[in-house]
Amino acid sequence: MESFGARLHRAVRERGPLCVGIDPHPALLARWGLADDVDGLRRFAGAVVDALGDRVAVVKPQSAFFERFGSHGVAVLESTIRQLRERGALVLLDVKRGDIGSTVQAYASAYLDPSSPMHVDAITASPFLGVGSLAPMFELAAEHGGGVFVLALTSNPEGASVQRATTADGRTVAQTVIDEISQLNAGAEPLGSIGAVVGATVGETGCDLSAMNGPLLAPGLGAQGATAADLRVVFGSNLPAVLPSYSREVLGAGPDPEALRAAADRAVVGCRAALKLS
Numbered sequence: 001m002e003s004f005g006a007r008l009h010r011a012v013r014e015r016g017p018l019c020v021g022i023d024p025h026p027a028l029l030a031r032w033g034l035a036d037d038v039d040g041l042r043r044f045a046g047a048v049v050d051a052l053g054d055r056v057a058v059v060k061p062q063s064a065f066f067e068r069f070g071s072h073g074v075a076v077l078e079s080t081i082r083q084l085r086e087r088g089a090l091v092l093l094d095v096k097r098g099d100i101g102s103t104v105q106a107y108a109s110a111y112l113d114p115s116s117p118m119h120v121d122a123i124t125a126s127p128f129l130g131v132g133s134l135a136p137m138f139e140l141a142a143e144h145g146g147g148v149f150v151l152a153l154t155s156n157p158e159g160a161s162v163q164r165a166t167t168a169d170g171r172t173v174a175q176t177v178i179d180e181i182s183q184l185n186a187g188a189e190p191l192g193s194i195g196a197v198v199g200a201t202v203g204e205t206g207c208d209l210s211a212m213n214g215p216l217l218a219p220g221l222g223a224q225g226a227t228a229a230d231l232r233v234v235f236g237s238n239l240p241a242v243l244p245s246y247s248r249e250v251l252g253a254g255p256d257p258e259a260l261r262a263a264a265d266r267a268v269v270g271c272r273a274a275l276k277l278s
C-alpha cells in the first residue's frame with residue numbers, strides 16, 4: 001500500500017504545493033448569498049468541490065463548521081469528503097483530535113479506517129495529552145496509507161505561551177513534538193506520513209526541523225496576515241516539505257467557480273515561488 005507521505009509527495013508534484021481549507025464561516029455564507037443553514041452549507045461545500053476538487057493537491061474541510069449544524073452538517077461533511085476523493089484531491093480533515101490512548105483508538109477508527117463513512121486521507125491531531133497518546137492514530141495511518149498532522153507551533157498568537165515553553169531537558173514543547181514525529185518518520189521515502197502543523201505567522205520557530213522527514217502544514221496565510229514570503233523566514237532550509245494552507249483568502253473569491261480557481265492558481269504560483277519550486 002502506498003503511504004500517505006508518498007501520495008502527498010506525488011499530489012504536490014502534479015497539482016502544486018497548496019492546501020485549500022473549506023471553512024464555511026457564517027460571514028462567507030452571507031457573502032456568497034447563501035443561508036446560514038444546512039442547505040447553504042451543502043451548496044458552499046459543493047461549489048468548492050466542483051471548482052477545486054480536481055485541481056488542488058489537498059483540501060482541508062474544517063470539521064467545526066460542519067458540526068455546527070449537528071448530524072445534518074456531519075452528513076454534508078461525509079458527502080463532501082467522498083466527492084473530494086472522487087475528484088482526486090487528498091482530504092485532510094481538520095479536527096484536531098486528541099485524548100487518552102484508548103479513546104484515540106476510536107478517533108483513529110472514525111477517520112483513518114477505510115470502512116468508516118468519515119474516512120479521510122489525513123487528520124489533524126492535538127498532542128496536549130502527549131504525542132505518545134496519539135499512537136493508535138499513527139498505527140492505523142501506517143496500516144491504511146493515512147496521515148496525521150500533529151500541532152507543533154500553531155498560527156494563533158495564544159499558542160506560543162505553551163508551545164514555546166521550555167521543558168525539563170531544555171527543549172521547547174514544540175521541539176519535543178517535532179522530535180517525536182521525526183522518530184516516527186525516520187527512513188521513510190520520499191516523505192514520512194506524520195506531519196507537523198507550524199503556522200506561517202510564527203516567525204522564526206527556534207526549532208530544528210531538519211530531521212522531520214515529514215510534511216509541514218503551514219496555515220495562517222492570507223486572512224491571518226502571513227504571506228507566502230513569510231514561509232522562508234519560518235521554514236528556512238526546510239521549505240521543500242512545506243504545504244501552505246489557505247482558507248478564507250481563497251474562499252473569499254467565490255462563489256464564481258472561475259474566480260475560485262483563479263484564486264487557487266494565484267496561491268499556487270505565489271507558493272511555488274516562495275518555496276523555490278519550478
Ligand SMILES: O=c1ccn([C@@H]2O[C@H](COP(=O)(O)O)[C@@H](O)[C@H]2O)c(=O)[nH]1
Nearest residue numbers: 062154155199219220223224246247248
Ligand atoms: O495552527 C493552526 C492550525 C489550524 N488552523 C486552521 O486553518 C484554517 C485557517 O483558516 P484561514 O481562513 O486561512 O485563516 C482554519 O480552519 C483554522 O482552524 C489554523 O489557522 N492554525
